[in-house]
Amino acid sequence: xxxxxxxxxxxxxxxxxxxxxxxxxxxxxxxxxxxxxxxxxxxxxxxxxxxxxxxxxxxxxxxxxxxxxxxxxxxxxxxxxxxxxxxxxxxxxxxxxxxxxxxxxxxxxxxxxxxxxxxxxxxxxxxxxxxxxxxxxxxxxxxxxxxxxxxxxxxxxxxxxxxxxx
Numbered sequence: 001x002x003x004x005x006x007x008x009x010x011x012x013x014x015x016x017x018x019x020x021x022x023x024x025x026x027x028x029x030x031x032x033x034x035x036x037x038x039x040x041x042x043x044x045x046x047x048x049x050x051x052x053x054x055x056x057x058x059x060x061x062x063x064x065x066x067x068x069x070x071x072x073x074x075x076x077x078x079x080x081x082x083x084x085x086x087x088x089x090x091x092x093x094x095x096x097x098x099x100x101x102x103x104x105x106x107x108x109x110x111x112x113x114x115x116x117x118x119x120x121x122x123x124x125x126x127x128x129x130x131x132x133x134x135x136x137x138x139x140x141x142x143x144x145x146x147x148x149x150x151x152x153x154x155x156x157x158x159x160x161x162x163x164x165x166x
Contacts (some may be wrong), residue, residue, distance in 0.1 A: 002155045003080065005110035006022055006096070006105070006108070006112075007106050007109075008020045008096070008098035008107050009032065009100075010047070010048065010104055010105050010106065018100070019062065020097070020099075020100075020166045021055070021061045021062075021095055021096070021098075022096045022098075023058065023061070024094045024095065025093070026078075026092040026093050027093070027094075027114070029092075029116055030057075030087065030088075030091065031054050031085045031087040031091045031092060031094065032084050032085050032086070033117070033121070034079060034084055034094075034116055035075050035082075035083050035116075035117075036052065036082045036083075036084070036094060036112070036113070037081040037111075037112075037114075037115065038080060038081075038112040039077050039079050039080075040078055041074065041075060041077045041154060042075055042105075042107050042109065043105045044073075044075065045074055047073070047107075048073075048098055048099050048100035048101050048105065048107065049070060049073070049101075050071045050138055051068075051071065051096075051097045052067075052068055052069045052071065052080075052083050052094070052096055053065055053066045053069075053070065053094075053095055053097065054091045054092075054094055054122045054128070055070045055092055056093075056118050058105075061095075063145045065095060065097055067097070072152045093156075094114065098108055
């Protein structure tokens with residue numbers, strides 16, 4: 001994931017604290033009808049802040065950038081998603097904003113997907129197993145081992161209980 005991705009890097013100490021903005025081409029439909037999914041990873045979890053949002057004026061990226069979501073600093077690849085339901089009808093360009101606070105660290109963004117008809121709600125972040133039920137029965141014919149031979153016998157049967165909640 002780190003070789004063919006959008007990589008935003010801080011550079012030298014002279015540029016520390018500066019901001020980099022990557023803007024996607026304009027969409028033909030308003031952003032409030034779009035859904036964005038992507039993977040990201042910080043080179044160092046504390047090296048800066050990555051935010052996703054939109055811009056309304058390419059000549060004023062700092063002034064027209066509107067943050068929709070701030071992404072947690074992590075050094076593992078994380079898939080995240082963003083909806084733009086609060087974006088105004090004239091907002092057409094999604095942007096990633098990287099404000100780094102240290103020298104020579106970067107953030108990588110990969111596998112960017114955008115589609116219309118955003119879901120009514122986002123996918124759950126996690127699921128918790130409360131209880132599970134499985135009924136297993138192994139009925140084998142002609143199982144040979146060094147000591148015994150089983151023919152057409154039920155070897156084991158177990159029940160487990162399981163349910164999911166989100």
